[in-house]
Amino acid sequence: MNSTNHYLDQFCTYLLFQEKDAEKVFYGLDDIEGESDIIIVEGEMDKLSMEEAGFRNCVSVPDGAPAQVSTKDLPPEDKDTKYQYLWNCKQYLKEVSRIILATDGDAPGQALAEELARRLGRERCWRVKWPKKDEVNHFKDANEVLMYLGPQVLKEVIENAELYPISGLFNFKDYFAEIDAYYYRSFGDGFGISTGWRNLDELYNDYCPVPIDGLVIVACQKRDKRKGKWIYATEPIVHWSFCIAYVVPGELTIVTGVPNSGKSEWIDALICNLNHSVGWTFALCSMENKVREHARKLLEKHIKKPFFKAGYGGYAERMTEEELEQGKQWLSDTFSLIRCENDALPSIQWVLELAKAAVMRHGVRGLVIDPYNELDHQRPVSLTETEYVSQMLTKIKRFAQHHGCHVWFVAHPRQLHSWVGTPPNLYDISGSAHFINKCDNGIVIHRNRDPDAGPIDRVQVCVRKVRNKVAGTIGDAYLSYNRVTGEFVEIK
Numbered sequence: 001m002n003s004t005n006h007y008l009d010q011f012c013t014y015l016l017f018q019e020k021d022a023e024k025v026f027y028g029l030d031d032i033e034g035e036s037d038i039i040i041v042e043g044e045m046d047k048l049s050m051e052e053a054g055f056r057n058c059v060s061v062p063d064g065a066p067a068q069v070s071t072k073d074l075p076p077e078d079k080d081t082k083y084q085y086l087w088n089c090k091q092y093l094k095e096v097s098r099i100i101l102a103t104d105g106d107a108p109g110q111a112l113a114e115e116l117a118r119r120l121g122r123e124r125c126w127r128v129k130w131p132k133k134d135e136v137n138h139f140k141d142a143n144e145v146l147m148y149l150g151p152q153v154l155k156e157v158i159e160n161a162e163l164y165p166i167s168g169l170f171n172f173k174d175y176f177a178e179i180d181a182y183y184y185r186s187f188g189d190g191f192g193i194s195t196g197w198r199n200l201d202e203l204y205n206d207y208c209p210v211p212i213d214g215l216v217i218v219a220c221q222k223r224d225k226r227k228g229k230w231i232y233a234t235e236p237i238v239h240w241s242f243c244i245a246y247v248v249p250g251e252l253t254i255v256t257g258v259p260n261s262g263k264s265e266w267i268d269a270l271i272c273n274l275n276h277s278v279g280w281t282f283a284l285c286s287m288e289n290k291v292r293e294h295a296r297k298l299l300e301k302h303i304k305k306p307f308f309k310a311g312y313g314g315y316a317e318r319m320t321e322e323e324l325e326q327g328k329q330w331l332s333d334t335f336s337l338i339r340c341e342n343d344a345l346p347s348i349q350w351v352l353e354l355a356k357a358a359v360m361r362h363g364v365r366g367l368v369i370d371p372y373n374e375l376d377h378q379r380p381v382s383l384t385e386t387e388y389v390s391q392m393l394t395k396i397k398r399f400a401q402h403h404g405c406h407v408w409f410v411a412h413p414r415q416l417h418s419w420v421g422t423p424p425n426l427y428d429i430s431g432s433a434h435f436i437n438k439c440d441n442g443i444v445i446h447r448n449r450d451p452d453a454g455p456i457d458r459v460q461v462c463v464r465k466v467r468n469k470v471a472g473t474i475g476d477a478y479l480s481y482n483r484v485t486g487e488f489v490e491i492k
């Protein structure tokens, strides 16, 4: 049923009117029944223009646009009088996966797009860019574009619709200028400033502007069979495969380890492996990393060359400009970034909502939250920390299961006063024993820091909990960390 009727009057003008007290619905509602992609426009003439351009899957709002976006929270469905037509049509909209908001280009039209996106879910909304009319102005709507530029141009406008922006959800593409400036070293003091002591700089500043003669930084180490000693090698020894535990969609893995043990590096290496082997893509909520730093680390693992000709790269060849370009494309195809752009800490609810948008928009199969203590934990006074952690982990697990998305959640151990250099326990995680109780998998990353005890690049991946026996079993795997490229290789 449609509340708007249209007739041709005696002068062959198109007449549209709405019946008084009829239920408010979209105009053209029957045309979107069963469609997965739909277009929403602001007037009936725009709906008819879309048909001229070949799009029948289009509806028009019945009531025009608001003057501005409301600053209030969304009212409940039955109180949302101005947008009642949306709720009356919800059966038609439920299964729609892509909604192109082609409202007018003026301020009220954009306010209408925002109000619709708030109610329909930004993650399934796209928006159009109306073409330029002259140096300053743009065409206003579908009807104007049809009249002045023709149906083919209108068709192209719709085909080139872009994702509706979601505050907090980014792509590496949004940071390409910064990544380029980092690679081409046009950043001023962005690489760090000398401490004034050359021997301290070598330790403190990974970046050495000029490689120091005679300083050989090595890729990884292997045992010299004849002398029984650890010697340096510039090539990875073997490629590692994840053999103790497999990664199961929809599970929650807690990763812990003492500070600087390589937790973030190991997760990055794991997700690169998963992308290379099965094409998974990921949402990254990595609060301690600058975007360009994270881009560098991921690119080094992907391209298997250092980003810079710098101290840590030794004599290894730096990635070329062509490799950088190919790598940037890979970054933007593979990762969505969840970033809180102001100085507030993000809440878990906020992170999961954006992760849901990344699942729906980009089909991500994994989410990394790194680390727990950088989230906003405004715990209600009525909850103990244990109860709070339990509820938070339940939310994360629900998200993981519902969206078939594996979540890696990094949590630090509490301060270990009498730490003797051994791997911490999952029960040492600061906050609550629920971290181990509630997760599906629990992993401790540990690395040797004592040259007498073995090579210092050796990493121990301690699989301490695997709920699902099909996925694996508890045990330890040893990997070797390649400081030049950040890759991890298996030690047999």
Ligand SMILES: Nc1ncnc2c1ncn2[C@@H]1O[C@H](COP(=O)(O)OP(=O)(O)OP(=O)(O)O)[C@@H](O)[C@H]1O
Binding pocket: 257, 258, 259, 260, 261, 262, 263, 264, 265, 266, 288, 412, 447, 456, 457, 458, 459, 481, 483
């Ligand atoms: N096995 C290793 N050998 C040598 N250096 C390593 C090793 N693993 C990681 N590193 C280096 O240690 C630094 C910290 O690594 P990473 O950020 O992954 O640690 P983390 O455990 O996540 O740290 P934090 O707890 O502080 O977040 C990086 O500079 C990385 O290159």
